Amino acid sequence: MAVRVRMAPSPTGLLHIGNVRTALFNWLYARHEGGEFRLRIENTDTSREVAEAVDQIQDSLRWLGLDWDGPHTFQLDRMDDCRRVADELLSAGKAYEDEGAIRFRMPDEGATAWDDVVRGRIEYPNEKLHDVVLARSDGRPTYNFASPLEDVWDGITHVIRGDDHIPNTPGQINIIRAIGGDVPVYGHVPMINGADGKPLSKRHGSVSVQDFRADGYLPEALLNFLALLGWAPDGETTIMSREELVDRFSLDRVSSSPAQFDYQKLDWMNGVHLRELSPEEFAHRLVLWLGENGYDWPAELVARTAPLVQEKISRLAEFPGFAGFFFGDVEPGAADLDGGGPMLAAADEALASLEPFDAAAIEAALRDAADRLGLKPRQAFQPIRVAVTGSKVSPGLFESIELLGRETTLSRLRAAADAAA
RNA sequence: GCCCCCAUCGACUAGCGGUCCAGGUCGCGGCCCUUUCAAGGCUGAAGCACGGGUUCGAAUCCCGUUGGGGGCACCA
Secondary structure, eight states: OOOEEEEOOOSSSSOBHHHHHHHHHHHHHHHHHTOEEEEEEOOOOGGGOOTTHHHHHHHHHHHHTOOOSSOOEEGGGGHHHHHHHHHHHHHTTSEEEETTEEEEOOOOSSEEEEEETTTEEEEEEGGGOOOOEEEOTTSOBOHHHHHHHHHHHTTOOEEEEEGGGGGGHHHHHHHHHHTTOOOOEEEEEOOEEOTTSSBOOGGGSOOBHHHHHHTTOOHHHHHHHHHTSSBOSSSSOOOOOHHHHHHHOOGGGBOSSOEEOOHHHHHHHHHHHHHHSOHHHHHHHHHHHHHHTTOOOOHHHHHHHHHHHTTTOSSGGGHHHHHGGGTSOOOOOGGGGTTOHHHHHHHHHHHHTOSSOSHHHHHHHHHHHHHHTTOOHHHHHHHHHHHHHSSSSOSOHHHHHHHHOHHHHHHHHHHHHHHHO
16 A cells, blocks of 8 residues: 655644654655655644644745645545534444533543554553543534544555654544544654753744744755654764655654754754755855845855855855855954054055966965065964954955955955054 | 653664674864864764663663653644
8 A cells, every 4th residue: 555644733833843853754754655745734723723824834844845745635624524423423322422512432441552663562541541522512623533534534554743642542543443444554753852851942942944944054954954863774874865865764763762952963964964065056045045034145246255155154044144244344343453554564565466366376475475574374364354354254365355356355454454553 | 640652972873682891973172284264184081770680691671660751621
């Protein structure tokens, strides 16, 4: 039987990174098996629904590249079907009315068990099972009724979800059996915690996909990182492309213990993926990010400056801080220029009529000037860097000066020399 | 309180009875490279929660303890 899995978020807000990890495992499994990945919006709780949430969730999934098969569906659209089944269970004596609601009659002897693909066999004594509400007194089905029903109707073969659903599972299995449906394979993946071991939340850092996107993370890096939270192909491999992930993924290697989200490791991994991009692709990503985040910088100049920072940043959001001096005026701190006056003047002189005005020639000219002043490269170049880039930390000086051009460089050098005097 | 789940370096993990005085990656320390910052190379410290079993042999299997987490809604 062909594999069919689903992601079933409730439209109550932005897509949480923990849900993305669960969605990723579903998606990886589907793609690995050549099956289908469906998107179902579980909106039976109309009171908590947020209007833009459905669009935001889809937008986030698209950005991540987690494509779903077929149109997305809404749980509430099958409200009438659920109601009909509830009535059938009622007349069959498998459910009963309780203050206007309909409750399912759970078996009270024996146990309900299943072989969880990630945790192994899990068993619940039936006497502990509560008679879950199938339909509210206003007629709307509850999640615990609609969800298993839809899994059956949609032909879902594997339900991969967060382990907070483990306690719901025995009830759902009994409901599926009561309607004569095929019980899917269940796999419960652990939640993701913050550094303190508590569930990941805002106070730990970014949590929604939108947050990570705005912070300048690459979707492929985020996916790579998330995949390794609770899953590993072996003990060695860490950097994997989307294709490798699909190729190597298997559910039986998903860990059953919870993992902590390590932002530092994510940063490192993002840097690795950033550096693996071709210069053209890196520039392209920068242009997109800058556009999304309110920077109106010319794409052509971004593309020319991008190679100078590609090895130096780990997130796209660091670009403005590193390369902003190419796009606007600088204000060097006078203290950082301290003692650099003579070298500034020497640099001015060395570059004024230098030909050709390229990085190699600039470097040779400036080294020569430094030698004549008896300065070590470190001492000599730092005031120039501050004058030209406005910062003590910058991309390569000579390449930066070449890109900036003679005119801008000289005027910044002179302004700084005046300030240092 | 009741039910369920989890437990290898600070973090993510490999390990599915001997090849492990436990390997990889992040982070941390040191060295090298170097015009700053990175990147890169080399290198160091750091772990099988505890107690019982089973076995010739246990990080690996069983039981218990402790510690974490989740659930017990006419939420999902």
